[in-house]
Amino acid sequence: YQGVPLSEITNVCQQPPTIIDMKDVCERTHTFLIKPFKYTSTDPDAEPQAFYENGTYVDEWDQNYVRLPCSQSYINKNGTQRWSIIQESLIKLQHLAETHMASMDDIKETIEECAGRNYELNCLERLLNEVYTVDERAHFMSIVLSNICTLALNVDKICSRPPPLLRIGSNRTVTMSQKQAASLLSCAFFCLFPRRFNQKVGSEYENYQNPNFNTLFQGGRKGGTTWKLQKLKCVFHYFHRITEKMPNGVISFRRYQLPESCVPKWTESTEPLCKIHVTKNKTIEDMDGLLQVDFANKYIGGGVMNEGCVQEEIRFVICPEMLLSLLLCEVIQPNECIFLIGCERFSSYRGYSTSFQFKDNYIDETPKDSWGRKLCHVVAMDAIAFYNRSSQYTIKNMKRELIKAYTCFRVPAALTDLKAGIATGNWGCGAFNGNKQLKAIIQLIAASQAGRPLVYLTFRDQNLVLSFYKVYKYLLDEKATVKDLCTYLQQYTTLYNKITLFDYIIETPVSSL
Numbered sequence: 001y002q003g004v005p006l007s008e009i010t011n012v013c014q015q016p017p018t019i020i021d022m023k024d025v026c027e028r029t030h031t032f033l034i035k036p037f038k039y040t041s042t043d044p045d046a047e048p049q050a051f052y053e054n055g056t057y058v059d060e061w062d063q064n065y066v067r068l069p070c071s072q073s074y075i076n077k078n079g080t081q082r083w084s085i086i087q088e089s090l091i092k093l094q095h096l097a098e099t100h101m102a103s104m105d106d107i108k109e110t111i112e113e114c115a116g117r118n119y120e121l122n123c124l125e126r127l128l129n130e131v132y133t134v135d136e137r138a139h140f141m142s143i144v145l146s147n148i149c150t151l152a153l154n155v156d157k158i159c160s161r162p163p164p165l166l167r168i169g170s171n172r173t174v175t176m177s178q179k180q181a182a183s184l185l186s187c188a189f190f191c192l193f194p195r196r197f198n199q200k201v202g203s204e205y206e207n208y209q210n211p212n213f214n215t216l217f218q219g220g221r222k223g224g225t226t227w228k229l230q231k232l233k234c235v236f237h238y239f240h241r242i243t244e245k246m247p248n249g250v251i252s253f254r255r256y257q258l259p260e261s262c263v264p265k266w267t268e269s270t271e272p273l274c275k276i277h278v279t280k281n282k283t284i285e286d287m288d289g290l291l292q293v294d295f296a297n298k299y300i301g302g303g304v305m306n307e308g309c310v311q312e313e314i315r316f317v318i319c320p321e322m323l324l325s326l327l328l329c330e331v332i333q334p335n336e337c338i339f340l341i342g343c344e345r346f347s348s349y350r351g352y353s354t355s356f357q358f359k360d361n362y363i364d365e366t367p368k369d370s371w372g373r374k375l376c377h378v379v380a381m382d383a384i385a386f387y388n389r390s391s392q393y394t395i396k397n398m399k400r401e402l403i404k405a406y407t408c409f410r411v412p413a414a415l416t417d418l419k420a421g422i423a424t425g426n427w428g429c430g431a432f433n434g435n436k437q438l439k440a441i442i443q444l445i446a447a448s449q450a451g452r453p454l455v456y457l458t459f460r461d462q463n464l465v466l467s468f469y470k471v472y473k474y475l476l477d478e479k480a481t482v483k484d485l486c487t488y489l490q491q492y493t494t495l496y497n498k499i500t501l502f503d504y505i506i507e508t509p510v511s512s513l
């Protein structure tokens with residue numbers, strides 16, 4: 001590596017932050033699906049309870065909440081309730097699973113009855129009938145499938161209220177137990193979330209992803225690409241694990257919008273450069289205790305339900321609770337980001353993109369905070385997709401990326417003891433076609449302005465380890481500040497096709513700016 005050792009980077013696993021009691025959190029901006037809960041390591045088996053007790057379900061059915069399939073307001077055209085049809089269908093499948101008689105056709109029939117439409121589920125079929133061993137298939141078709149049915153059937157009792165949608169500008173957080181997440185994911189498995197299949201302009205959920213698994217299960221004539229099958233294998237491994245033992249932790253999804261008054265005056269900022277650690281062989285998800293960046297799509301999850309298989313999609317299938325962000329989050333705006341807090345990792349993997357494979361079970365030993373959430377903080381940071389590479393050097397686009405990165409890195413004033421390091425890398429430089437040098441400098445500016453150390457993982461790029469550190473060291477020796485870095489970028493707008501950004505910086509003394 002180059003730069004400071006990792007031991008010098010603030011890490012929340014080594015210095016767990018103190019967080020306020022759940023009961024003292026304002027419900028106006030933070031919705032809990034659980035009762036106030038306190039986790040202590042002396043009672044690690046304590047289970048969070050649903051917000052409303054004794055099987056009570058309090059419904060909401062409007063544009064501010066997830067429309068749950070168990071709602072009384074979810075009705076057919078003829079006025080009958082859909083939930084009773086869904087229940088009947090799931091109970092039938094559950095019975096078949098328990099008696100070892102369920103087949104792929106039964107699953108297909110259930111999904112079609114529940115969703116009220118027909119689907120091609122060739123990828124699911126191929127996983128079950130060709131990829132799985134006889135034992136794996138038998139286990140899934142009986143024990144795991146029966147449990148997925150139970151979790152979906154009990155979504156009203158398990159969740160007790162629908163989660164709110166995290167709409168544009170809402171600054172809302174939602175906190176739930178891992179069991180509630182499992183129940184919602186089981187509903188997604190059977191494609192139970194209404195109105196979410198249609199993302200056409202003018203439809204209610206045009207600005208959301210479809211959280212239902214219908215496209216994940218779909219595979220065309222060949223039954224899905226090899227990597228899509230492997231993604232499905234990861235997600236099914238999660239269902240296998242929660243069937244063996246339901247995890248008892250807590251997770252949160254937090255939508256955050258940078259207030260206008262907090263946008264820095266970049267060209268006046270005299271903040272010094274933050275510390276950096278640059279290395280090539282580690283991945284972001286391995287950086288426990290740091291804020292881990294998800295190279296996101298503004299529609300969170302990107303292609304996870306389809307063929308996509310790069311950083312974000314891989315992260316979401318090895319940590320499937322993150323898939324619930326597709327259920328909750330409206331399209332992310334330039335001055336917004338989404339934090340995924342506490343999600344557990346269940347699978348390890350090998351390969352990347354078309355060579356991606358589920359590798360093995362993964363035991364996630366990340367310690368928990370006092371709410372029972374794993375100290376795993378991920379932030380969805382969506383870059384601009386540059387179809388025309390030269391457009392990334394305009395002031396407008398550089399500013400957009402800078403504000404995006406700063407929104408993700410900035411620590412709100414109330415949480416000042418939480419300035420953990422940031423684990424990032426070639427953000428926006430794969431599928432989105434950005435330039436690595438430009439994105440490295442933009443992230444360096446944002447982290448420096450936020451006063452947080454940067455761990456930069458170059459994804460096997462040794463050249464970048466050396467060249468980024470060389471330019472950083474030069475800037476450090478020159479005592480460059482945030483405003484100087486911004487000036488370099490401003491001047492570079494007309495030079496990008498003549499010289500690399502790093503060379504330009506090194507050849508231009510700060511004093512001459």
Ligand code: AR6
Nearest residue numbers: 283284295296297302310311425426428429430431432459
């Ligand atoms: N750790 C560190 N670096 C990584 C990792 C990892 N685990 N995985 C990849 N990289 P990409 P983007 C490096 O293409 O360009 C998705 O569909 C590697 O060098 O995932 O921002 C989203 O949903 C890789 O080339 O991010 C969006 O639609 C680079 O990071 C879209 O892709 C960029 O990874 C975002 O594209």
